[in-house]
Amino acid sequence: MDRSNSISGKTIGRLSLFRRLLTALSFEGKTHIYSHELANMAGVTAAQVRRDFMVIGYSGSPVKGYHITELIRCVSRVLDDPEGTNVAIVGVGHLGRAIMNYFQGRRPKLQIVAAFDRDEHKVNRVIQGVRSHSLSALKEVVAQRRITVAIITVPASSAQEVAEQLVEAGVRGLVNFAPVPLRLPDEVSVEDMDITMSLEKVAYFSGISDAGKERMEP
Amino acid sequence: MDRSNSISGKTIGRLSLFRRLLTALSFEGKTHIYSHELANMAGVTAAQVRRDFMVIGYSGSPVKGYHITELIRCVSRVLDDPEGTNVAIVGVGHLGRAIMNYFQGRRPKLQIVAAFDRDEHKVNRVIQGVRSHSLSALKEVVAQRRITVAIITVPASSAQEVAEQLVEAGVRGLVNFAPVPLRLPDEVSVEDMDITMSLEKVAYFSGISDAGKERMEP
């Protein structure tokens, strides 16, 4: 599978979701699935499922649908770096711990291998099976453990600085939980997890359906 | 401002971001800003900034740019429910605490007013200024405190069940941190915060730029 030709971010996101759903199905013993079934589970249309699988070059059978384990393998060939991806997490507060806890032993090809924190009390300990280091050791550890992706869970005030250090140390992708847009070179891919934005979005859309009505009929 | 005509989700998200940036600028004493400055801060194009403000009907001056406090007021008139929005959080683990901690006293119009957890040890306490309740009191408390939006931070296995209870109790918008797509009526707006997906996406895009090269030149 050629990882260098471009697949859209939206498609990659859905493939990740599909793989998770398929893996669960596989555990339940299901062997085949139709596009509309998967679409239903993922909350998208069947056409989109077929199209996504088309772009990664997987073909199912019109009669049995898609073969689940083969499909998982094919998606994984696209998503996973064959050598695995080592991930660091910077910021060992509640959020950092929650994420470490969730990811422990979940994906063999995508492992959190180091944590960092400014607070010396949280340093040199093993949390959820992950060794925590002082921020000052960042560059060294990132290089040594060949870390290419990092999760930022520090306060907004230090996020930019931390991000720059990570990039300088060789990190090429970031998941950013701090509520600030990071200014980084274009070749670094950043995914923002902006909780405030999501909450305000949901609040907005949960309000428009009847807010007008209420005020129209006093 | 008419909240009932539809503004796209993308635009709402950016407005939320713009407001946060503008608020920070306002604190620093800045009074005016040009579209390209804000665009730069937010990581979008200037045209997009102007267009987003166009759809909410705010006009700046071609000479001085946008008046920051007026603009904030105008964006807020779109985003905020004038009566405020009460938010619940279900699941008081690390993630739930992190979110409560972050939101405490941040937005007056968007307040977390109740927390819920299945674990009786975490119940009937005040965490980050928010009272935690037993899950069995969910319906009652949601109705009493007029909660319309909820944040789900429970394990994947109970997310669907919790979501259904919330919707039945009257909640109309959800931010879902559990790694499962929720199946709910269309009128409920759901925003998924899928950490696994984001991480896999970033891992993918951080890999494509040079993964090919490495294998092309052994």
Next chain:
DNA sequence: CTCACAGCGTTATTTTTTTCACAAGAAAAC
């Protein structure tokens, strides 16, 4: 055997979102 079906792969179409490009206007420069 033939026919109706069901679902895939793919092309075409529509819809949504973003970007471009330029008129208009006012300060500043000269």
Next chain:
DNA sequence: GTTTTCTTGTGAAAAAAATAACGCTGTGAG
């Protein structure tokens, strides 16, 4: 007083994404 140089607002164009449509194929019923 004119020209230059910035903006904004917005229609037009382009790009991206989602959806619909349809030919194809193998299966099973009659």
